[in-house]
Amino acid sequence: MIRRLTKEDHEQVFLFLQQDPSFNLFIIGDIESFGYDADFQDVWGQFDGNGSLEAVLLRYYDSYILYAPGDFDADGFARLIRETAGPSLSIQLSGKEEVARQFEGRLPLGTKRTLYFCECRTDEYARQEKGAFAVKKAGLADVDRILDLRGRIPEFDTRPTARDMLVKAMETSSARTYYMEQDGRMVAAASTSAENSLSAMIVGVCTDQEHRGKGYASAIVAKLVCDLLAEGKMPCLFYDNPAAGRIYHRLGFRDIGLWTMYR
Template identity: 90%
Template sequence: MIRRLTKEDHEQVFLFLQQDPSFNLFIIGDIESFGYDADFQDVWGQFDGNGSLKAVLLRYYDSYIPYAPGDFDADGFARLIRETARSLPVELSGKEEIARQFEERLPLGAKRTLYFCECRTDECARQEMGAFAVKTAGWADVDRIIDLRRRIPEFDTRPTARDMLVKAMETNSARTYYIEQDGKMVAAASTAAENSLSAMIVGVCTDQEHRGKGYASAIVAKLVCDLLAEGKMPCLFYDNPDAGRIYHRLGFCDIGLWAMYR
């Protein structure tokens, strides 16, 4: 049986998602930030005959994330997505072995597969922080963050990026650390989907003329140290081998693959 979840289900849902807290950080973060009644978010659950959860599906605006530790009703979830999707192709992401089950069931966007990693210790990160002045961004820095990202050729900064960053800051589910030179923000990294258990590090970027100085490594290292000190597991994606080597040097370990269809 698949049904919409409510706040009365929260304890069971949270225990279920804690089986895989890193891979579920987006679902956990969105539920903690926005609950079960927001008009831009829905959460459904599949239950077995004994009333135990078998799978969860999250809709956040026009994007979907499924999760199941084993077999689940992919056909049933696909029907829900077709009934509620407001645009095609469908945007879907998740643990690769779960997400790929929708490839023959839905009109999905182009697939991108990323390495998913987490960092359980700050031992390596503390050695990479260096003597740089890493600052914490505030509300006055929102436009500077977006402007820096737009200057990075590798970044696809969407028109909604500013609104999403503001909303995340309002719910304390995101923070940005940065380094500036002569009053200009030249490197930054942010978190997304921060929750009580974990956080995703995103938006790691350095202005082209300031690369090779260790700025991004220092910022990510500080994020790692601060998150772990708060009891949150730092996680991130990468698909660039050079970036992967840097993250591994900071103490991150690959734990699987993440698929995105957009």
């Protein structure tokens, strides 16, 4: 049985999600920040005959994430996603590779991208990378500067909801951005997403083309790693660029699986 989840289900939901806290950091973070009643977020669960959870699906704006440690009702969740996604030509969906791929052929999915998922359990290596760079923490007044920097990076695809999502995340302390600037212009940055009581995803690592190769992004990520671990939150991230992977591994990150996104 699949049904919408409410705050009355919260204890059971979190016990279920904490089986795999790193891979579930988006779902955990969004529930902790926005609960079960926000107009831009819905949470559903699949239960077995004994009332135990078997899968959880989260809708955050126009994106869906599903977690299931074993078999789940892929057809039932696909019908639910079609009913709630509206007239979209392609569905934005993500999750562990072995879970997300089961929706291929069941939904009109966007372009597939599979990434390495990794976590960092120590700041031993990050402490050595911070260097003498002046890394600053962004506030709400810097949101447009962050989006402007990302807009200058060819690899970034900024969605129409990006500003609203970034503001909401900052206001609820589920995201932060650290950055560096030259002559008053933001030239490198890295952010967190889905920060929660257990973990945080590092995203949006970027450097202006003319400032690459100077170690700016590494220094920013290193500071994020040190600060997050000091707060008891495990830093996670995903990558598909081998060169980026080598940098992250040097900072202490280790691969734990694959993450698939359809955009």
